Amino acid sequence: xxxxxxxxxxxxxxxxxxxxxxxxxxxxxxxxxxxxxxxxxxxxxxxxxxxxxxxxxxxxxxxxxxxxxxxxxxxxxxxxxxxxxxxxxxxxxxxxxxxxxxxxxxxxxxxxxxxxxxxxxxxxxxxxxxxxxxxxxxxxxxxxxxxxxxxxxxxxxxxxxxxxxxxxxxxxxxxxxxxxxxxxxxxxxxxxxxxxxxxxxxxxxxxxxxxxxxxxxxxxxxxxxxxxxxxxxxxxxxxxxxxxxxxxxxxxxxxxxxxxxxxxxxxxxxxxxxxxxxxxxxxxx
Amino acid sequence: xxxxxxxxxxxxxxxxxxxxxxxxxxxxxxxxxxxxxxxxxxxxxxxxxxxxxxxxxxxxxxxxxxxxxxxxxxxxxxxxxxxxxxxxxxxxxxxxxxxxxxxxxxxxxxxxxxxxxxxxxxxxxxxxxxxxxxxxxxxxxxxxxxxxxxxxxxxxxxxxxxxxxxxxxxxxxxxxxxxxxxxxxxxxxxxx
Amino acid sequence: xxxxxxxxxxxxxxxxxxxxxxxxxxxxxxxxxxxxxxxxxxxxxxxxxxxxxxxxxxxxxxxxxxxxxxxxxxxxxxxxxxxxxxxxxxxxxxxxxxxxxxxxxxxxxxxxxxxxxxxxxxxxxxxxxxxxxxxxxxxxxxxxxxxxxxxxxxxxxxxxxxxxxxxxxxxxxxxxxxxxxxxxxxxxxxxxxxxxxxxxxxxxxxxxxxxxxxxxxxxxxxxxxxxxxxxxxxxxxxxxxxxxxxxxxxxxxxxxxxxxxxxxxxxxxxxxxxxxxxxxxxxxxxxxxxxxxxxxxxxxxxxxxxxxxxxxxxxxxxxxxxxxxxxxxxxxxxxxxxxxxxxxxxxxxxxxxxxxxxxxx
Numbered sequence: 001x002x003x004x005x006x007x008x009x010x011x012x013x014x015x016x017x018x019x020x021x022x023x024x025x026x027x028x029x030x031x032x033x034x035x036x037x038x039x040x041x042x043x044x045x046x047x048x049x050x051x052x053x054x055x056x057x058x059x060x061x062x063x064x065x066x067x068x069x070x071x072x073x074x075x076x077x078x079x080x081x082x083x084x085x086x087x088x089x090x091x092x093x094x095x096x097x098x099x100x101x102x103x104x105x106x107x108x109x110x111x112x113x114x115x116x117x118x119x120x121x122x123x124x125x126x127x128x129x130x131x132x133x134x135x136x137x138x139x140x141x142x143x144x145x146x147x148x149x150x151x152x153x154x155x156x157x158x159x160x161x162x163x164x165x166x167x168x169x170x171x172x173x174x175x176x177x178x179x180x181x182x183x184x185x186x187x188x189x190x191x192x193x194x195x196x197x198x199x200x201x202x203x204x205x206x207x208x209x210x211x212x213x214x215x216x217x218x219x220x221x222x223x224x225x226x227x228x229x230x231x232x233x234x235x236x237x238x239x240x241x242x243x244x245x246x247x248x249x250x251x252x253x254x255x256x257x258x259x260x261x262x263x264x265x266x267x268x269x270x271x272x273x274x275x276x277x278x279x280x281x282x283x284x285x
Numbered sequence: 286x287x288x289x290x291x292x293x294x295x296x297x298x299x300x301x302x303x304x305x306x307x308x309x310x311x312x313x314x315x316x317x318x319x320x321x322x323x324x325x326x327x328x329x330x331x332x333x334x335x336x337x338x339x340x341x342x343x344x345x346x347x348x349x350x351x352x353x354x355x356x357x358x359x360x361x362x363x364x365x366x367x368x369x370x371x372x373x374x375x376x377x378x379x380x381x382x383x384x385x386x387x388x389x390x391x392x393x394x395x396x397x398x399x400x401x402x403x404x405x406x407x408x409x410x411x412x413x414x415x416x417x418x419x420x421x422x423x424x425x426x427x428x429x430x431x432x433x434x435x436x437x438x439x440x441x442x443x444x445x446x447x448x449x450x451x452x453x454x455x456x457x458x459x460x461x462x463x464x465x466x467x468x469x470x471x472x473x474x475x476x477x
Numbered sequence: 478x479x480x481x482x483x484x485x486x487x488x489x490x491x492x493x494x495x496x497x498x499x500x501x502x503x504x505x506x507x508x509x510x511x512x513x514x515x516x517x518x519x520x521x522x523x524x525x526x527x528x529x530x531x532x533x534x535x536x537x538x539x540x541x542x543x544x545x546x547x548x549x550x551x552x553x554x555x556x557x558x559x560x561x562x563x564x565x566x567x568x569x570x571x572x573x574x575x576x577x578x579x580x581x582x583x584x585x586x587x588x589x590x591x592x593x594x595x596x597x598x599x600x601x602x603x604x605x606x607x608x609x610x611x612x613x614x615x616x617x618x619x620x621x622x623x624x625x626x627x628x629x630x631x632x633x634x635x636x637x638x639x640x641x642x643x644x645x646x647x648x649x650x651x652x653x654x655x656x657x658x659x660x661x662x663x664x665x666x667x668x669x670x671x672x673x674x675x676x677x678x679x680x681x682x683x684x685x686x687x688x689x690x691x692x693x694x695x696x697x698x699x700x701x702x703x704x705x706x707x708x709x710x711x712x713x714x715x716x717x718x719x720x721x722x723x724x725x726x727x728x729x730x731x732x733x734x735x736x737x738x739x740x741x742x743x744x745x746x747x748x749x750x751x752x753x754x755x756x757x758x759x760x761x762x763x764x765x766x767x768x769x770x771x772x773x774x775x776x777x778x779x780x781x782x783x784x785x786x787x788x789x790x791x792x793x794x795x796x797x798x799x800x801x802x803x804x805x806x807x808x809x810x811x812x813x814x815x816x817x818x819x820x821x822x823x824x825x826x827x828x829x830x831x832x833x834x835x836x837x838x
Contacts, residue, residue, distance in 0.1 A: 006302035023406040026469035033659035043802030143402035167817035186817040213429030
């Protein structure tokens with residue numbers, strides 16, 4: 001791969017992305033348009049995150065890539081390998097050792113620090129898109145801070161289901177101004193977004209970059225009488241016993257026996273390495 | 286470097302992809318954490334450009350960005366150097382993506398673009414060359430700041446006026462020698 | 478025991494090895510050469526160049542081979558390669574009036590200077606499988622004639638002289654480039670035409686067809702369709718003049734559409750335009766029809782709410798690389814989000830049915 005530049009992208013492309021990242025940080029939650037490039041992986045498979053990571057990585061970084069919270073899911077493996085080949089940076093599966101973490105659909109369970117950068121892969125960056133398909137309209141709504149449509153939608157959920165029927169990609173308001181899509185993380189992860197690390201969001205196909213600086217106010221939209229609730233399966237992890245981590249549900253056998261395990265593979269492993277185990281695995285039917 | 290023999294070709298990045306990556310990290314940290322002082326080294330620009338200002342320009346500018354040089358920065362040495370190393374076109378304040386110069390030379394700042402309601406990102410980033418830059422002075426609060434930060438600002442009132450425009454407005458890098466701090470439009474400023 | 482259904486590096490490597498084997502097929506069958514693809518599957522090569530937006534028949538042939546004949550996959554390979562190429566400069570606009578036409582037809586005039594040249598077309602072949610080809614591809618030489626040396630004028634120039642067709646004034650403005658600037662709406666016509674030229678042939682065919690069937694109908698005559706070679710010239714600053722750096726095959730279609738006019742403005746025909754790499758006439762005609770439908774605002778027509786009139790709809794969905802990536806990404810694991818939905822539906826069911834036991838099943 002030596003025919004390619006450090007971190008694959010040419011320098012002019014990186015500059016264009018870097019300028020967009022800086023504007024994104026200056027206007028938290030606002031989606032900055034950028035001329036996304038065709039990458040050697042398909043649109044929808046992390047091209048936005050990859051471009052943001054490629055423009056952000058330095059030779060001194062240690063990279064971690066997760067998909068669904070795990071380092072060994074196929075697409076995470078594939079993206080990590082891409083950066084190993086094109087940027088030559090060391091990689092890790094340990095959250096605490098990583099300086100740049102590219103993620104799809106999860107925020108790690110361990111609290112991130114000031115020297116870390118979390119890069120999200122984003123499929124549809126526009127939180128209003130499913131309510132209004134036109135970019136020309138949604139751009140106007142953001143400019144006027146006209147978010148009534150979103151509240152109407154959430155309220156209709158309540159009248160139909162008795163609860164807000166959004167369980168992931170749950171919309172947030174950033175620094176009191178822009179309504180933002182947090183990417184399809186489970187709403188369980190939303191409260192973690194007020195963090196010490198820099199959060200960057202890349203949507204390649206939709207050509208948008210946005211950002212949340214450290215310690216920025218991130219509020220999940222809700223109503224006084226129906227407050228936001230971060231939820232997870234009401235179980236401990238069947239491997240490490242964690243009560244506070246987001247869980248994957250696994251079907252164990254033909255009878256449909258279920259088992260619940262941490263979605264954050266590194267969190268689960270490090271807990272087990274420090275003596276947290278579950279003696280008898282009791283599946284639930 | 287011997288100033289008598291230096292040419293426009295000297296003083297740029299040694300290893301552009303890696304040097305630019307490191308410089309961007311410092312610039313990003315600065316913009317993500319208003320008031321936080323970061324160091325930029327690895328280039329030797331012609332006077333009167335500071336090292337930090339020059340590295341920001343090397344890292345962020347190219348033929349796609351208009352640069353406005355204010356006051357003594359607008360000299361043949363700086364123009365030739367930036368033209369060779371960035372290819373950026375030199376433009377007037379109203380077209381500038383980046384503007385660089387001492388505060389008084391950048392005034393009045395309402396000449397620069399503050400973005401539009403639909404595209405607030407289409408605004409100028411000002412690189413303000415400071416005689417002094419340290420973590421003392423006006424109190425900063427807002428995104429990127431845990432509780433509060435302090436920073437020496439060239440003009441508190443002007444910057445408060447800028448933050449009132451939010452989400453429109455200018456974004457500032459403040460540079461002095463090899464140091465840089467940033468003040469995005471999102472920061473609320475109070476005088477001590 | 479908990480068995481992780483997670484893939485790993487080995488699984489990926491094994492999948493790639495199997496893919497390579499399948500691509501090659503039976504090793505007793507001769508391997509396909511790139512020259513064979515270029516020469517004998519030239520319209521596939523053309524499509525990959527057009528939608529890959531990179532004029533390089535060698536690379537397009539390689540991409541087709543590597544993609545096992547999946548043209549969208551081949552286009553993707555070309556696009557991903559294209560984006561890494563440095564830009565040396567911009568060529569001068571090509572002059573299609575100077576095209577050395579292999580094919581040039583007009584549906585609006587029985588004859589015109591330059592004549593009707595059918596060229597290598599499928600049009601009047603009877604679509605009967607030619608079983609001889611299965612055994613033996615030898616063909617007799619086609620009859621030859623002297624090529625026309627002088628330029629072939631565009632049909633629309635004759636209508637232009639009469640002022641009976643809407644003018645297309647020239648401009649020295651540098652056109653936009655959607656591969657360098659993010660798409661913003663409303664988009665100018667240069668960006669629209671670029672987007673359509675890169676767009677998926679099938680999508681544009683369907684869109685164009687919908688206008689013919691009445692969704693924003695602007696009855697189109699093929700004023701002219703021409704296919705052939707044009708020289709590509711580039712200004713070399715060191716020389717101070719333009720030199721020819723090569724030739725490319727292009728297909729150009731200009732439609733002449735139903736007229737508009739008002740009490741103050743006499744009726745005039747309108748136009749649609751399509752320009753595509755290589756011999757791609759289905760695509761060029763489709764682009765011209767869709768271009769015409771998208772011009773409703775500029776031509777003072779009503780927005781009938783037809784899909785082909787909707788710029789944001791057409792341009793946001795015509796790129797097959799964007800579309801296929803997003804469509805296929807739903808193959809990727811989504812268990813975190815599905816788990817969130819599962820918990821929510823269980824909770825809502827518990828609350829509705831008031832039976833926690835049943836809801837836990």
